[in-house]
Amino acid sequence: MRLATYLHQGVRRCGAVEGDRVSPYPDGTGLLDVIASGSLPETGAAVPLAEVRLLPPIEPPSVRDFVAFEEHVEGVRKSVDGTAGVPDAWYDAPTFYFSNPYAMVGARDDVPLPPGCQALDFELEVAAVIGRAGSDLSPGQARAHVFGYTIFNDWSARDLQSREMRVGLGPCKGKDFATTLGPWLVTADELEPYRDADGFLRLALTAEVNGEVVGRDLLSNMGWPFEDLVAYASRGARLRPGDVLGSGTCGNGGCLAELWGRGGERNPPPLRPGDTVTLTVEGIGTISNTVVPGAAPVPIPRARRRTRERP
Structure with a gap:
């Protein structure tokens, strides 16, 4: 089943999508309530879907974004800091950062250029949405805790990201402004039916800019299946219904920065x-x-340089 949240005649609704139409749930019903129940x-x-504005399916309590594609890490690392290869630590566990749950964007909405950004990029991902609460799950248990999946575009201000990460923290304002669900x-x-013999979802992924294909990959090229991501996220923490877990950006042109890193130049150019x-x-x-x-x-203003005077 496909479940959507949308505006119709100025009213926020959610419902079930079938073909080119959406059937509404009762007034006041939210998809987060449906997921939790x-x-x-x-x-x-x-x-008709043509008469509604699609909103992000849910307002997630939290958003974790993983980096589960080896090919993406290799290309973007070269683009961001000029370093070749994949860090050994990447292979140890499916690393993630927390993104902004209040910056969700609908499937057809415009995305404003973030303040000060000169190198805007997209990131093609798939996200799992948690349906059942749980903590310290095994990968075998984790599958039953996934309610469903959606497309996840982790928009990225590459110039802001590159500068901020020199401080030794995460992407910060480089990722804070918009994520399409x-x-x-x-x-x-x-x-x-798309699950392969190794337990991965074998879904074809395609990215286009202005109608031109710039990337193609398979979701099954992830380094870990979603069950492993869910299990790792739940380690020492409690996952709740509606929590969103992004796969990380796919390889082979899942974002522009990967292409920049491999080609040595910004071609295709940053988004404008x-x-x-x-x-x-x-x-x-x-x-x-x-x-x-x-x-x-x-x-x-820039930080002032302080003395080391103490009381």
Whole structure:
């Protein structure tokens, strides 16, 4: 089943998508409530998808974004800091960072250029959405805790990211401004036919900029299946319904920075206002966002150099 959140005639609704129509759940129902309850409400009269504005399927309590594709790490590392290869530590565990759960963007919404950014990039990912709470899960237990999957575009301000990470922390403002979720949430059972013999979901991934294909990959090229990501995220922590876990960006052109790292130049160029990024995932659907002008950065002074005087 495909579940969407949307605006129709100015009213926020959620419901079940079938073909080119969506059937609403009762007024006041949110997909996070549906996920937590584990049961699907009755639906009303269907309306055409062409008449609604798709919103992010859920407002997630938390967002963890992993880096599970070896090929992506190799290319982006070269682009960001000029270092070749993949760090040995990458192979030890599926590393993630926490992203901004309040910066979710709908499947067709415009994305403003973040303040001060001159090197905007997209990132083609798939996200798992947690349906059942749990902690310290094994990979074998984790599969039953995934409610479904959606497309995840982790927009990235590469110039801001590169400078901030010299401090030794995470991407910070380089990732803080927008993440597209959508077009809907596909329940886990719908994607089981795509599971390969090794337990990975073999879904075709395609990235386009202004109608030109710049990347193709398979979700099954992840270094770990989603069950391992869920298990690792739950280690010493409690996952809750609606938590979003991104796969990390796929390889072979899943983002521009990987191509920049491999080619040694910014070709294709960074995204600018007017560019449209379209991401398609087999079995899930398509999201398409256009970059628009954003706000100018509010000036923040440089840190003053302090003495080491003590009381």
